[in-house]
Amino acid sequence: MRWQKAVQDDLRSDIDVEELARRLDGRLTSLETLAELSDSTREIVRVRASEYGLLTESVRHAIATYPRRPAAWLVGEDSATSQSSVSFVAQALFETLKDGHREALIKCLPIWSEVQAGCFKSDQQMRDILKIYPNDDATRSVADTIIRASWGARRGASLATNPTQFDSATDWAKIFWGTNSMTSRCIRQRELDKDGEPAVDETSEDGSPASGGAQEGSAHLQQLMMDLMSSYCEALESAPSPLYCQERQEVHAGLVSRVSREVITALGDQDLWCMEHGAHITRILVEVRIYLQWMATQEPLIYREFQEYGAGKAKLYARSTREVAEVGASIGIDEAIQEFERLSHNEGHIDHRVVDTRDSFAGGKSVREMAKENGLLDLYRRAYSIASGISHSEWWSVETHCMERCYNILHRGHLIPSLSLNSGGNDELARSWVDSAYSIMRISLSILGTESAAVRSAFEWMGAPSQENVGE
Numbered sequence: 001m002r003w004q005k006a007v008q009d010d011l012r013s014d015i016d017v018e019e020l021a022r023r024l025d026g027r028l029t030s031l032e033t034l035a036e037l038s039d040s041t042r043e044i045v046r047v048r049a050s051e052y053g054l055l056t057e058s059v060r061h062a063i064a065t066y067p068r069r070p071a072a073w074l075v076g077e078d079s080a081t082s083q084s085s086v087s088f089v090a091q092a093l094f095e096t097l098k099d100g101h102r103e104a105l106i107k108c109l110p111i112w113s114e115v116q117a118g119c120f121k122s123d124q125q126m127r128d129i130l131k132i133y134p135n136d137d138a139t140r141s142v143a144d145t146i147i148r149a150s151w152g153a154r155r156g157a158s159l160a161t162n163p164t165q166f167d168s169a170t171d172w173a174k175i176f177w178g179t180n181s182m183t184s185r186c187i188r189q190r191e192l193d194k195d196g197e198p199a200v201d202e203t204s205e206d207g208s209p210a211s212g213g214a215q216e217g218s219a220h221l222q223q224l225m226m227d228l229m230s231s232y233c234e235a236l237e238s239a240p241s242p243l244y245c246q247e248r249q250e251v252h253a254g255l256v257s258r259v260s261r262e263v264i265t266a267l268g269d270q271d272l273w274c275m276e277h278g279a280h281i282t283r284i285l286v287e288v289r290i291y292l293q294w295m296a297t298q299e300p301l302i303y304r305e306f307q308e309y310g311a312g313k314a315k316l317y318a319r320s321t322r323e324v325a326e327v328g329a330s331i332g333i334d335e336a337i338q339e340f341e342r343l344s345h346n347e348g349h350i351d352h353r354v355v356d357t358r359d360s361f362a363g364g365k366s367v368r369e370m371a372k373e374n375g376l377l378d379l380y381r382r383a384y385s386i387a388s389g390i391s392h393s394e395w396w397s398v399e400t401h402c403m404e405r406c407y408n409i410l411h412r413g414h415l416i417p418s419l420s421l422n423s424g425g426n427d428e429l430a431r432s433w434v435d436s437a438y439s440i441m442r443i444s445l446s447i448l449g450t451e452s453a454a455v456r457s458a459f460e461w462m463g464a465p466s467q468e469n470v471g472e
């Protein structure tokens with residue numbers, strides 16, 4: 001404050017007071033423009049700063065760390081970086097960020113400059129509080145709040161009159177943070193925790209320790225899932241089958257087989273037992289359940305349409321693979337085309353296969369719509385959407401699973417790739433997959449109307465009580 005007043009007194013006769021007040025607002029970029037107004041200003045600013053103890057050795061060195069800094073003449077044109085200067089700036093930033101009073105003191109610099117130039121405007125209440133700031137303990141925190149709150153408003157008002165006013169300050173901020181990224185390295189949480197020792201994430205994502213007999217648990221769950229799948233097949237095969245219109249049972253068996261195979265494979269690798277790496281399992285489980293329940297409410301023709309939609313896609317893929325072959329054949333491409341052609345079931349001389357390019361087999365109806373029509377919207381919202389978000393790399397998922405905050409204060413709190421792997425092993429999640437897959441099997445058998453004696457016999461090994469708990 002005293003430095004501001006002294007500089008203003010020295011220059012008041014040469015420069016308009018409002019201009020002067022604006023150029024002593026605490027920004028280096030403002031000082032730069034002050035130097036442009038008159039030849040004598042650089043010397044006055046420097047001498048007065050030394051006089052009031054603002055240009056200490058540490059401050060000089062800290063400023064000199066930044067090449068292309070505004071008002072470079074303040075400490076001489078040379079640039080040099082030292083570890084102690086970097087730490088000095090880091091400390092200053094840290095203390096300002098964690099201390100609201102310090103932040104307010106810095107944000108009060110433009111106000112003080114205007115007050116001393118006699119051009120500050122505000123209501124009486126703010127003037128009364130600022131008069132005794134920051135020495136009055138009773139009103140200090142109120143004043144801090146008013147100052148911090150008015151910072152953005154004052155900035156907005158300035159920008160309304162002059163939209164480019166802070167351009168050079170913004171450019172300098174880019175230089176400041178850019179330089180920090182060169183002069184100091186990122187710091188990860190685990191370096192703070194273990195004093196430089198790389199840490200191993202020993203807890204699963206829900207914070208529970210990875211289970212001890214995990215290997216056993218994994219083998220047990222996988223075997224259970226395989227047994228369930230065998231029983232599902234057995235029930236279908238031992239009961240009378242409507243082979244005259246076979247599509248419905250084919251689609252059911254196909255989709256149940258699809259989810260079971262995914263779950264069985266995932267159960268074999270505990271690294272996948274977490275939402276980061278196992279979201280696709282949750283997603284497919286919900287999706288298949290919604291498909292099966294929605295199709296059950298449609299005309300029986302829907303099962304054939306489901307198959308034909310897929311056959312059409314196979315034809316499309318055969319075509320696009322052929323385009324690749326025309327550009328330059330690669331190994332196995334002819335076999336790939338043949339396989340897609342076979343799966344498009346378009347044999348013969350007439351090309352009858354329609355390629356439906358809408359988003360789903362149900363005339364483009366979304367999974368969400370299907371869920372809504374069957375009272376499964378909550379399941380969709382609570383499980384499918386979240387799992388989809390992970391599959392589609394929505395930022396929240398990337399942020400929580402793959403990134404961590406850099407603990408170097410000079411780096412502006414940016415996010416950096418996490419080097420800790422998710423250890424998976426979430427037993428509850430793995431069990432929930434088995435439960436969901438089993439539910440789907442029971443729902444499927446119920447929709448198909450598979451003879452109850454066959455179902456009972458196939459799942460007899462599970463015992464009666466557990467059968468009552470499953471299904472929904």
Ligand SMILES: [Zn+2]
Nearest residue numbers: 186187406411
């Ligand atoms: Zn960093």
